[in-house]
Amino acid sequence: MKDFRGKIAVITGGGTGMGRELAKQLAAEGGHVAICDVSAEHMAETKALCEKGAPKGTRVTAHLCDVSDEKQVLAFRDAVKREHATDHVHLVFNNAGIAGGGSLFSDSREEWERTFGVCWYGVYYGTRAFLPLLVAAPEGHLVNTSSVNGFWASLGPGIPHTAYSAAKFAVKGFTEALINDLRVNAPHVAVSLVMPGHVGTSIVLNTPAVLGRPSPKEMTAEELRPVRERLAQRGLPVGALSDDQLRAGMQQMAEDFRDKAPLSAAAAATLILDGVRKGTWRILVGEDAKELDRMVRYAPERAYEPGFMEELRAKGHLDLPLTPGDE
Numbered sequence: 001m002k003d004f005r006g007k008i009a010v011i012t013g014g015g016t017g018m019g020r021e022l023a024k025q026l027a028a029e030g031g032h033v034a035i036c037d038v039s040a041e042h043m044a045e046t047k048a049l050c051e052k053g054a055p056k057g058t059r060v061t062a063h064l065c066d067v068s069d070e071k072q073v074l075a076f077r078d079a080v081k082r083e084h085a086t087d088h089v090h091l092v093f094n095n096a097g098i099a100g101g102g103s104l105f106s107d108s109r110e111e112w113e114r115t116f117g118v119c120w121y122g123v124y125y126g127t128r129a130f131l132p133l134l135v136a137a138p139e140g141h142l143v144n145t146s147s148v149n150g151f152w153a154s155l156g157p158g159i160p161h162t163a164y165s166a167a168k169f170a171v172k173g174f175t176e177a178l179i180n181d182l183r184v185n186a187p188h189v190a191v192s193l194v195m196p197g198h199v200g201t202s203i204v205l206n207t208p209a210v211l212g213r214p215s216p217k218e219m220t221a222e223e224l225r226p227v228r229e230r231l232a233q234r235g236l237p238v239g240a241l242s243d244d245q246l247r248a249g250m251q252q253m254a255e256d257f258r259d260k261a262p263l264s265a266a267a268a269a270t271l272i273l274d275g276v277r278k279g280t281w282r283i284l285v286g287e288d289a290k291e292l293d294r295m296v297r298y299a300p301e302r303a304y305e306p307g308f309m310e311e312l313r314a315k316g317h318l319d320l321p322l323t324p325g326d327e
């Protein structure tokens, strides 16, 4: 698909981050956009930003939908058909995601399954629901967001990261397998797999609300205790901090994840859309993602050893103390 003008694009998780930037850039080119999210407030901001930058006549619709609930995804699809008066769409970005569910030991099963539900079932239900609409278009493109954690199940030694990694590996396998399924059954529909490294978004700030957890600022002393233990286990110097200092520190780390990243959400969205235009099935987003891909392929046995992370950090990648999956 060489240009997006007049095309209809569906984006899950359009409230903030890469989903918002994809929506803005598509709308700026005159693409019609339907976003969904669990945050009405964030979607209203995205919609206003899209409309501000879009040519006249561009439609932008926003839909409340939890992508881990198939009924809600089907209702979202029906609303898109109705509000865009269409029986087809040209682009589907299964982008919504959250962190969390790191450990089978210290996190609840409920949280684990919530993270897996959003990151895997969200992509699966989104694909199932919208595939017939992509097939009904003269040309279509499905874009599923995985992560570097779709080929490297780690944030570094000492940080359990199981639910997110399991979901992102599933997204990668599913999306790669769809290449042949689509070539056989719907050759006018292309598919891409997006694997970002560290991108500056609100994912760490947004995750607690989606998991039904308090934000760092709202945590009680009791809720802070296990967090403090885990951070200490990871070698972070939290022992001498008061509860308020710990709350402020956690908030700061979540903001730093957004504000001190090597790549902005807008730059990431541009790379993703360039990949779609070129028909690339494998879109690695960021120099850290490319380096990790090289390193894991070159020496997979080393991928979970401390030396691997040291080498990655020595090259200037993934050097923030907290990344998604953390508190």
Ligand SMILES: NC(=O)c1ccc[n+]([C@@H]2O[C@H](COP(=O)([O-])OP(=O)(O)OC[C@H]3O[C@@H](n4cnc5c(N)ncnc54)[C@H](O)[C@@H]3O)[C@@H](O)[C@H]2O)c1
Residues within 6 Å of the ligand: 012, 013, 014, 015, 016, 017, 018, 019, 036, 037, 038, 039, 042, 065, 066, 067, 068, 095, 096, 097, 098, 118, 122, 145, 146, 147, 148, 195, 196, 197, 198, 199, 200, 201, 202, 203, 204, 206, 207, 210, 265
């Ligand atoms: N930021 C990174 O460094 C990074 C790295 C690799 C992969 N990713 C992936 O990129 C995608 C986009 O994330 P982002 O970094 O832009 O984060 P983000 O939090 O800024 O955006 C994700 C959006 O999805 C929404 N969302 C969460 N749960 C939802 C649900 N159940 N239903 C509908 N919407 C929901 C959030 O409200 C948010 O608006 C995610 O799949 C994420 O896992 C991000």
